[in-house]
Amino acid sequence: MNHLAGIGDDSVAGGSSASAVPHAVSRGGPVVDARGGAVRTVSPPDRTLALTFDDGPDPVWTPKILDVLRKHHVHATFFVVGSAAIDHPGLVRRIVADGNELGVHTLTHTDLGSAPAWRRQLEVQGAQSAIIGITGQAASLLRPPYSSENNAVTNGTWSAMQAVADQGYLTVLSTIDSEDWRRPGVAAIERNLSPSGSRGQVLLMHDGGGNRAQTVAALDSALSQFAAKGYHVTSVGSAVGIDSMRPATTAEKASGTAFVWGIRLSDFIVTAITWALLAAGIVTLIRALLVVGFAARHRRAALRTKAAGSGRRRVDVPAREAVTEPVTVIVPAYNESAGIEAAVRSIAASSHPVEIIVVDDGSTDGTADVVDALGLHGVKVIRKENGGKPSALNAGLEAASHNLVVMVDGDTVFEPGTVHSLIQPFTDPRVGAISGNTKVANRGGMLGAWQHIEYVVGFNLDRRLFDVAECMPTVPGAIGAFRRDALAGVGGVSDDTLAEDTDLTMALCRDGWRVVYEEDARAWTEAPATLGALWKQRYRWCYGTLQAMWKHRGAMVQGGQAGKLGRRGLSYLLVFQVLLPLFAPVVDVFAVYGLIFLDPVRIGALWLAFLLVQCLMAAYAFRLDNERLRPLWTLPLQQFVYRQLMYLVVIQSVVTAVAGVHLRWHRMERYGSLRVPAGGQPASNPAATSPEISG
Known part of the structure; x- marks a missing residue:
């Protein structure tokens, strides 16, 4: 959790082979269910927009985004990074208390497509343990970091999606990328978010990973436009008709709490030793x-x-x-x-x-x-x-x-x-x-x-x-x-x-x-x-x-x-x-x-x-x-x-x-x-x- 300098802009690397990715995934809906070996995908209903945020929680921008959502009476799905969640547990609890849902975005924002199997297991389980330890609930939705639309899924990402499916997760991709991570300006983000036609969409935005002032401003304006055009904006679970979060078992709560406090203790020790090393x-x-x-x-x-x-x-x-x-x-x-x-x-x-x-x-x-x-x-x-x-x-x-x-x-x-x-x-x-x-x-x-x-x-x-x-x-x-x-x-x-x-x-x-x-x-x-x-x-x-x-x-x-x-x-x-x-x-x-x-x-x-x-x-x-x-x-x-x-x-x-x-x-x-x-x-x-x- 300390090997990275921090969560950076969520740019997507391209160029990898997609030869092993099933046609049902690359041409299907953004919510992918590969449990049991079969592949099923689903999209939100017409005129329904599933609003998602990646890379948070962030102590500066997540509260501002939650305020905007509350202002417009809208709920969203927050794919949280486990390490950031442990650093800001109050924000995670506020996300849930406001009626939003949580999804797994790995423990340290690593690329699951290029990570070895042991690292994938650690990243996914660690993020889930963080969510359980903080909220007492378990999440069933997962979004791989650096992922994008269905046609951008590579062999490595698909392998990771299959692995997490065996653990009971649904993978959520996106159909509309706001590209707010580029910080192109408020107007550009609004244009990127505008859906064409009545087809249901999964919108990708970010509440962490950098300066999200443009994201906050564009979100406020876009939600007003969506309401004016008759779009229903909601979370992924509500959009596809599933309950994406469940109460954790007693054993899961105990394990999650121990994990969260263990990480906090280790982080305290690392910080203390860093200062002591300087001294x-x-x-x-x-x-x-x-x-x-x-x-x-x-x-x-x-x-x-x-x-x-x-x-x-x-x-x-x-x-x-x-x-x-x-x-x-x-x-x-x-x-x-x-x-x-x-x-x-x-x-x-x-x-x-x-x-x-x-x-x-x-x-x-x-x-x-x-x-x-x-x-x-x-x-x-x-x-x-x-x-x-x-x-x-x-x-x-x-x-x-x-x-x-x-x-x-x-x-x-x-x-x-x-x-x-x-x-x-x-x-x-x-x-x-x-x-x-x-x-x-x-x-x-x-x-x-x-x-x-x-x-x-x-x-x-x-x-x-x-x-x-x-x-x-x-x-x-x-x-x-x-x-x-x-x-x-x-x-x-x-x-x-x-x-x-x-x-x-x-x-x-x-x-x-x-x-x-x-x-x-x-x-x-x-x-x-x-x-x-x-x-x-x-x-x-x-x-x-x-x-x-x-x-x-x-x-x-x-x-x-x-x-x-x-x-x-x-x-x-x-x-x-x-x-x-x-x-x-x-x-x-x-x-x-x-x-x-x-x-x-x-x-x-x-x-x-x-x-x-x-x-x-x-x-x-x-x-x-x-x-x-x-x-x-x-x-x-x-x-x-x-x-x-x-x-x-x-x-x-x-x-x-x-x-x-x-x-x-x-x-x-x-x-x-x-x-x-x-x-x-x-x-x-x-x-x-x-x-x-x-x-």
Whole structure:
């Protein structure tokens, strides 16, 4: 019912074969009865004009036509389109209440002669159900859209007439076409309506499908002329002596009512989704403009800072010496034997003085033994019973010797200059924590490329925005630097949520600390290599983030740094990372629906425009991160698989949170693919099975 732009002018296409049309039809009367296989036709009696209207009801013109009919005390037959009848049920009931009769004109004004059998059945039954659901009566007259006189019946139309006859319908054609659909002028319509002689006729006019002002004016004048000439104007049923409408059965009424309300509900849903689709598009565009605009501002500030050589994060902070004090690097590890050697060796090779504390959190795969066997200077191993990542981090904090602490996951490797770059924003005494730039190490294959794009385009662009807006919600577990006194002020790392890094960052913001992003501090992490592993990781991340947002919801009404987190950061997360993903699958389904039932060109153009925005934003993000653009060829495919998976993760997380189900920790499988070759770019073979550090 929504696949058409609307009921248009009822022009008749010609040129089709009529070889199968019986002579009794092509030369017979306009009312055709083909029930039971036999063909009978009938015409109105002499000096009787059966007045018919097609393509309505129309909210503008049908009432005017009914007023004219009432003025002249004339009844007519209205062949209504089911979809229009459902849109204007009051007009349908008024037609019947005024003594007129209804006929079926299909559900969506489709050409029955060219439609397949299933479509014919749906169109006729749907229109009948609409009439029954609105009036409680069933119609027995039917007029195929785009039909005309008997001699214009084609093979396709005749086949449709036979099919509807088997359902009990009489087909009503016309003998005089007013051609009001051409809008030739009032006088021309009056001339077209003038009968020659006394023979009975079926007059064809339209109360819908376009501007019918000429129809209304011509009808008023013509009815006066018919009365003056002694013609009897009436409905088709009255003209041929049949009762064309009957009371519907109880079952038919129930079915018709359900059909009408079902169509109304679906129409409401389509309308609502259309508006929501527009809103989602606007929100998506706003997000793109926000992240790109803030990223550009962040980039300019970073370039000015580098040019000044001060290591500052803000130009309004006085220049200070670079941070050179030693740093404690804490590596929580649980069954990380596959990649722990690569992680520890990379940190030990740092150009900045570091103390490394590996906290073995009850591993069963010999993780601690692997680290001990390295024999590296400045590396300390703490063995403890399994208590979770927060407890491991807190144990490392207790053993730390320095005030500046870097936390890094056991599946992550650093470049030699990562630690030094990471801690430089601490020249600003207001900074309590710093997020580094996380890179996907195993970016080979389609899934790896998609995650690489997400890290660069999604995570890092957002972090630049959060940095400028001073509302950073997450310092990732893969790479983050903290002041020990800031951590002590919030009670260390909490185990209240499954996203301990987000929980900790939000706590620091609420305690008045600034959290910033250092793009030059790169860490290479091992991303999930299967969809199942990716689902588990993102499910935990999303669920934990929802927990943290709920825990720190009080920031929405606080002032200072906490208020910035609440009103800027939490609002951003709620709109763009919760609400938009919740609705996005419906938008995608509606896009498919639109390609089939609406205007495919418009829908396709909108999708391409959306994709173009995504590609431009991705290219800009890759440029900021000095990444090659080659992986972006997978971006269109990402929209069909990866993006849907992320949406479903959000949906499952929200449902789990609302249901109050406690989600257990999902540990990601390790593959031992960590490598950082010289130059800081990913290895050409990121699927290497042996941990290796070079450069």
